[in-house]
Amino acid sequence: MLPFQTLISIDKKTSMPVYLQVANRLIALIREGIIKPGAALPGSREMAALLQLHRKTIVAAYEELYTQDWIQTIPRKGVFVAQHLPEVKPRKFTQGVSIPPYAGNTGFPFSRQLSLPTPATRIIKQRLVINDGFPDMRLAPMDLLLREYRSLISNKTVQAVMERPDPAGVYALREAMVPHLTTTRGLSIQTNNIMITRGAQMAIYLAANLLLQPGDYVAVGEPNYYMANLVFEQAGARLIKIPVDEYGMDIDALAAACKKKKIRMVYVIPHHHHPTTATLSANRRMQLLELVRQYKLAVIEDDYDFSFHYDSAPILPLASTQHEGCVIYIGSVTKVMTPSARIGFMIAPENFIKQAIYLRRLIDLRGDNLMEAAMAALLRNGDISRHIKKSNKVYHQRRDLFCALLDEHLSGVINYRKPAGGMAIWAQFHPKHPLPVVAARAAEMNLFMNDGASYITGKTNYNALRIGFASLNEKELQEAVSILVRATRK
Template sequence: MNSPVKELIKQLVSFDKSSIQPLYIQVAQQIINAIQRGYLAKGSKLPGTRVLSDILNIHRNTSVAIYDELASQGWVNIVANKGTFVLIPDENFSKIKASGQKVNEAYDYYPEDSGFPFQQSFNLASTEDKTISKYIINDGKPDLRLHPTHQFSRWYAAAMKRKSLINKWNITHIESVSVFKTQLCNYLNVTRGFKISSKNIVNTRSAEMSLYIVSQLLIQPQDLVLVGQLSNYASNMIFQQAGAMIKTVPVDDDGLDVDYIKNHFTKNSIRCVYVNANRDYPTTVRLSAKRRLQLLQLAKDFGFAIIEDDFDYDFQFDGSAMLPMATADTRGMVIYLGKLGQSLFPSFHTGFIVAPDNFINEAKNYLQLLDKQGDLIQEQMLSELISEGEIYRLKKKNSITYKRRRDCISHFLDQYFRGIIKLKVPSGGLAIWIQFEESISLIRLAQEAVKLDLFLPKTILYQDKTTCAIRFGFGHLNETEIEIVIKKLKGAYNNLINS
C-alpha cells in the first residue's frame, strides 16, 4: 500500500524543466506550500531521497538538493539513519490550526481595503497606461538592446570578486571619500567642465530620487516653484508632493523666458526655478548663453535656487554640448542633477546631485534615511568603467547609433508628414518635438493609433489652446522600426481626418 505522503506528493508537486528557476527550488517551494496549507502535518516523515527521485522521475542528487533547501529554511529536520521529518517554523500557524480555523481560509483572500486611514495623493497617481500594442512611442528612453550584455557580465563578475567589497558592506556610515565619488568627480570635471571634489556630490539610485531629495530639503508647503510652460509631468508631481505651488514660465526658441520671471515676480517670492538648460523638456530647445547668465544673476538678485536637471547631456550629436550652467555658478545658487551610465541597463544608471558642500551634507543625511545600504557592487563596477574609459567609449559608440536614428526619423517625418507638421531637428537628445500645423484631437489620434498596433501614452501628448504637439521618443527604435511607426502614425492621422 502506498504511503499517503507519497500519494500527496504525486498529486501536489509538478515542475517545468524548461523554466529558468532550478528544478529543486520549484519542488521545494511546492512542498513548503503543502506544509503551510496543512496538507503535510508537523512530524510527517517524507520519502527518502531515492524514493522521491522515483516518484518525481528526477535524479537523486536533485532530491538531495530539495531536502537540503527545505532544511536550510527550517521546514524539515534531517535525522541521520532515520529520515526527513516536517517542521513548522512559524508557531502562529500551529495556533491557527489548533483554534479550529480551517487552514485554507487564511490563504483564500487578502483584504482589498485597509482598515485604517492613510494619506492619499492625487499627485502620485500612476501616469502609466496599459497597452499590448507591438509598437510604443515613449518620451525619449535609450534602447536596452544596445546594452553590452556579454561585456557587462564580465565587468559585473569582476566587481563581485573584489575582496575589498565585503569590508565596505560592514561600514555603517557614509565614507567621506569613496573611490566611486572620486572617479565620478574626475569624470564630470573632464566631460562637463566642473571643478568639484567628492564633498560637492552625492550619488543616488536615479535622477528621480535626486530630485525628490532636493525637493524635500528645499521646498516648504506653498513655496513657489517656477517651471517651463509645458514642463515635465514627473518633476511636477515631485514638487507637488513636497507641497509646492507651481507656476509656469513661457519658453521660446531661446529657452526659458528669464525677462518674464523678472517682470512678473518679486524678490524673495520664488523658492526655486526648475530648468532643463541643455534641452528643454518637452520642446528640446536649448537655453541660450545670454539667458543662462541672466538667470544666474536673477537668482542672486531675487534669492532663489536654480535646479538644473541635465537629464540627457550625454546624448549630443551635432557640435559640442554647452557646458552646464552650474559650471559658471560662483555664488552657490545652482543645484545640478544628472545621470551616469545611460548606455547600460537601467538598473545600473546612477543619478547624482552636484551642489555646495553644506547642501550636499544635508542631502547625504536624507539619503541615509531612504537608501542607507546603497549599491556597492554598482559603484565598484562604475568606478572601474570610468577609470578604464569604458563609460566614455560606450557613450560615443551609442551616440553614433542615436544620431543615425535621429536623422532617420527626421527623414521619414518629412516624407510622410510634410505640410502637416513642423519640427526643428534637435542637436541631441532621444526625442523630437512634433507640432501639428492645424490642431487635431491628440487623444483621438492615439485611439486611432492603437487600432494599428501603435501606442501613444498620454504623457507625451501636449494639447491646449495654443499647442498641439507630441514629444516623440525615438531612441528605443531602430531604423526599420522607425519607418514602420511613422507609417502607422500617418495611417492613424488619415483615419482621424477622414472619420
C-alpha cells in the same frame, strides 16, 4: 527499495532546474504516502545512478529537502524522511473562514489627493511603445554590469562596504565620478560635493524640499518637465511660468519676473529641454548667471540629458562657472544605461549635500549599493564612456532617419524642430488631429503613445508629445511612422 527511476521523471524542456524537479517529486511522493516518514532514502551516489543524473544534482535536491525539513541526515547512517513532516496536508486558509476583502478606502479621515497626469500603473498592451525619450537598453552594456555585480558579491572589500553603507552613495562611484564630470563637463568638484541618488528625479525632490518653503516663488519653463512642476507644487511653491522658445528659457522674461516677485529658485534644463528639446543659448546662459548673482537665486540645473549630442559639442553647465554657490547641478545615469538602473547624482556645496543626505535617509536609508559599486567599476574602466560614444552614433542615425521619415510622411501633420541632441523630438500635432484621438487609433494598431495630457502644464494645450526615437531601431521607427500616418488619416 522503491523504483525511484520510474517514480521520478525529469523534464529537460522546462526551465525548472533538475535538482528542484527531483526535490519536488520526492516531496510529492512523501505527501502521497508513497514514501513514509522515517523511511531511508538512497544515498546521493546511489540515487544519482538510479536516476542517471549527476551526483551534485542529487546533493542539491537533498539540501533543498533538508532546508524545508522534509528529510534529516544521520551521520554514518544515511538520509531519512523526517518523522515529523513539515506539512502533511496542504492547509487552505479560506476553508470555513470568510476573509473580508481589503477595504478600498481608509476608515479614518484622509483627504490627501496626489495625482499624476499619466497613470504610472497603466499596463501597456501594445507591442510597439513610443516613450518620451528613453535609451535603448538593447545597446547598453548590461552584460558587463551584471558581470561586475557577480564579481562584487564574492569580493570581500565590497562586502565591507555593504555592511558600512555611505549615505552619500558608494564612495568608489563618487570617486570615479570626479574625473568623469571634470573632463566631460568642466566641473571643479570633490567627492564631498557629490551625492548619488536614485535617478535625477530623487535629486530634484531633495533639492526642492531643502530649498523651498510653502508660498515661495519658483520660476520654471513653460512648458516644463511636468514631474518637476509637481515636485515644486508638492513642496508648497508657487510656479512662475517663463516661456521657452527655440533658445531655451526666455531670460528677459525671467528678469522681468525677478523685478516683480521675490523668486527663490529657478529650475532650468540646459540641454534638450523637456519637453521642447531646446538647448539654452550661450547668451541666455550668461544672462541667467548675471541674474543669479544679482538676486542670489538658487538654481536647479537639471542636465538629465547631457551625454547625447549630434550637431555640436555640449555647452558647459552653469555649474562649471563662477556661480557663487548658487547652482545645484543634477545629472542622471538612467539616460545612459536604462531607466531601471536608478542612478543619478546631485552636485552642490558641501553644506547642502550634508542636508540632502539627512533628508534622503528619511525615505531611503541607503541607495542600491551593489548597483552603485558595479557602475563605479564600469565608469573607472571606461565602459560607460565607450558606450556613450557608441550609442551617440546610433542615436544620431536614428534621429536623422526619424526626422527624414517625419518630413516625408507627416509634414503638415506634425510640426517639430530637429533637436541638436537627446533622445526625443517634441512633436506638435496639427489641431485637426487631437492627440487623444490619434493615441486611441494608434493603440488599436498596436502602438502605444501618450495622449499629450501630461504636457498641458499651464493653460495651453500644445496638442504635443515627446516622441523618443533613441530606443527604437530602424524597423521600429518605420513601423511607428507608418502607424502614425494611418492614425492621422481622415
